[in-house]
Amino acid sequence: MGIKNQKQVKEKDKQNLQLNLELGNLGGKPKFTPIPTIISKRLSAKPTVVFDTYWLFAAERQKIFFKKLQNASMPWTKDQILSSYKFTNAYRASDRTSQYLIRHVIYRSDLPTSKEEVFFRIILFKIFNKIKTWELLEHHLGQIVYADYSFERYDKVLTEAMESGKRIYSAAYIMPSGGKILGYTTKHRNHLKLIEKMMGDELSKQLADASSMQRGFELLLKYPTIGNFLAYQFITDINYSEITNFSEMEFVIPGPGALDGIRKCFSDLGGLKETDIIRYMADNQESEFKRLELDFKSLWGRPLQLIDCQNLFCEVDKYARIKHPEISGISGRTRIKQKYSANSQPFDCWYPPNWGINQAIQESKITKFSSKQSFNQRSG
Template structure:
């Protein structure tokens, strides 16, 4: 009987009514890019990649490089056409017309534009208040969830009104009404139950926010002078390690007064596959960052070589270099999806995540796109020049010793090789070294003690949060 029921149920799912409920997708028209698919102008262009040991590695670019350059230029053309009020369709490319891809410039994406207009610049302008609002938005990356919280607790959201139990109750109601608290955009994984307690997913996200606030993270962020240091601060907190913490760091970097040079990057899995589509599957992980920065520096000459006019090369404003490493990482992930849709047989990239198919509204109902920029933010190369002025690269003292400034992180705890990553006085992040924890404790006890105090304080706050029950003081 059970098998018969299951068979009938399966048959009903595959019947006419089920087929009719599926969204109808028109065949993708890629005839407009046939010339790009056949373009050999960039194939076998040699990229010289220099590793950390100053050894050069030569890679011949694959034919798909022409498709990458086309994607970069055409995607930004679409944005410009929309921003200047032109009517759709904004491209003849059937893939770009029927699927959603993020913008070339991360700051132009809807989430970042909302973050600038409705989060950073809506409310008190002091640094701490802005950090609170950006963190509250970044944990969900959902405009709808953030707006709901404002409707429940007042607009703008204020740290002094934050109450863990009340926010939990509000989101319980929100979820009970059938809403999702997060989106798929670099969704922040909630800390585990072991890390912060509470079995409910969105409660743990709120507990993460509480932990960030209790640790006075805004003070630590304000002291950061490099994007990688901002990421190191966040990476101490559960679930904000590596790529997800990097995305939150980029959101925070839009706050006026921070604006750190965005030439430091963490490559996500989609961008890694995008690099392999251009450089080949033989590109080792240790050269991923080098290859990405090579692309960033060479998008302009590659575009010119492929026959595109200078005015088509994407830029945010006159005088700004075309794209930063942050933007190129952003693009590579989207390009990987695009290449699969254009010709999966030719570009058999790994990975299954694909862009969403567009459901087009009436032509007169398309929302206008905005292009707000972070206030007082300098072009990446100018910000880098200014940040480099703090590095005096002093000579060692009379004993041949350099002075440790602070410890950033540790690894190998409990093993025979417990190491601490050290920033040296007057030196940039690329001069950081891993030093023996035992030896550094002997030579610079105050530096190690300051690091250990930060870690111990955070651990005490985390354990206190685990033991907290509903109704207990935060």
Template sequence: MPVLRTNASSDDSSSLSSSPSTSSSPLSRSPSIPYDITRPRLHKRKRSFVVCGVTLIPTVAFDTFWRFAAERHAVDERRRAGYPRPWTEDTILQKYHFCNTFRVLDKLSQYIITEVIEKGSQEPFEVAFRVVLFNLFTKIETWEMLQEQVGPLKWETYSRSQYSAVLREAKNCGTTLYTGAFQKPAPKFDVSKEGYINHLILLEVLMDNKIHEICQHAWHMADVFEWLISFPSMGEFATYQLMLNLSYSKLLNFHRNDFVIPGPGASSGLGKMFGRSLHTGNVLVRGFEVEVIRWLAENQTYYFERLGLTPPRLGPKELLMDVADIEHTLCELDKYARLAHSNLKGRRSEIRRGFEPKSQLPAEAVLPAAWRHKARIIPRVREDKRIIVEKRYTVSRIKTHRVDAQGNKEYFVLWSGYPESDATWEPELTLNDDAPGAIVDYWANYATQ
């Protein structure tokens, strides 16, 4: 049995206090501010408002967030309506690539819904297998290559050697297997293997631990997050992105505003919106950035209409931005502000990817069929908002042993999925209880050395 261890100032100083504008658009709504949300008020000529008892002082990027969100969605609508380029008078949006205001409208999300989730067997374990497999690489070309050379892609017929052979040949030919949008660190189940093989092993581990049942039976999304992030190489951003992709399927049926984790880009975007006051909030309040994202989602109608903007809406039900969309757009704001507000410093100062649309968008985007599930109607936000990360460790092998000053034997344990730098000395008593086979194997090999 393997052992498990858990171890600056702002301009436009009066605009926030002005009354919301009324739009003549049929999509417009009357501003609705929940009773427990503080309306903006002035502080010594600087506009500010309070979230979780912390006074936030917005920078110029605060208004830019709402303008960007509205205009980026308008670009998508104009493209789908068949209007000619450039679709916007914003020169930054004309020149550079930005993700959609609604994450579900992005090319990858649309592909996951139509080609990964809704094609193929709808058995929960097969849907989970396909979503996790796609998420390992997050690259359409890699998925289609596997589909063509191995397909149909099914857990029932999965073979690591077959999949890895296809990936190895492609890599040897110079093909990029992974997305370039963000890093995909591989676990270290076998340090002698390539990253893609270790990712396939991670897929097998998640499937063997019945990821589909965990998703279906969880009462809170936070519970699923804590379970997923416990596995090797699963960081906060990678785990949250996988959960969002799973939420497009029937496996993860939760309200759209139940859960959010700010990624590095979103955190940087919030920093540009609120400057030092955000840092103060992070020091004083656990999970403060999550609370700010929720505050932005709850108050979006007011702040769009205050600027004379029609709030972006999605689909026939005219859905507003949810917390995932707010997080998504904050990341894009971080990029946009590099040029629009270069005085707001961040980790990067340039935008690398230009905007070169290669095809006409369909007139209507596809929304997940799973979004109609009745379990998504009522929010289920976990009362305990703390996220507890307990990484799971299973013994890979024992490398050596020693005897301490009291005569107790200890073993130097290498953990499956982790580099040797994470190896630890473990008491013999613990390993005898949890992984006696590892000790037997160690001494059998030791005797032959």
């Protein structure tokens, strides 16, 4: 190796050392682990300092999840950004709204279990994506059953809620109104008509017959107000049920926040598509956590899926606004809007049965209880 090349290597090592010293913000020791270069068959993507932050964020956010699950006392993290602002879980299905959907909307022993009825409940819940709106409808209408559906009854409850100043839509993402196509000036009425159209088209049956997750996504994409982002989110939610049984490693669509996060993690994609980058993260998570000496605790053996890696890009986009303000994304946003406020309600989790992890969760609880009981007996 020539003298010039040796100097370049030493300079690169110094830069990597400095970057890794800066990354020691999540309670871990500074790590001299060079940021890798992702190689495709033709071109390479060039990671920034935010690339390592992606993995550090994922590991720390998952630690917080388990501490909350164990009812540990606060603080759950030393990271001031995670303590101050609201971020979703590393696993999408672990978030409270997803957990509510899975446990209290999809898998209900007191409600009809036909694919048509389950689809109706899912799409009704997801259009508004707000737990309080679902509970409001249940409170006024009783059981949410498509066989008893009435536009007038549902409209009355939602209209009265809006007139009393209640928000019926989640702030997580914006639902387009679709007024020009569906005919109403009030957004929720358009969405009720949208649901009616889906039910009339027997969309639940079409989805059940779909050969792939992408095909299910394409079926949803045909409907007014449903763009790429919503279609991907909706097919993921439907896939929590027994209507479909797709692998979450099969298909991914990056949302606007994820595109921002990818831009911050990579200065140059090197000719790769954003979907290729997300798949790289999912496929190489184990080696990346190992490279950074991070103890990432998976979801009872279930690794991060494409939807989770996509979501993490969105969350790291927000995190980097504070941690790496010098690195800009596509949107140019510099603040995080939602502050974190601790939820006093006890937190538990339960996942789609076909994931095969609910038994492991129960066994871990029994083991923990037995260990605690044994300790208390010894202490007494």
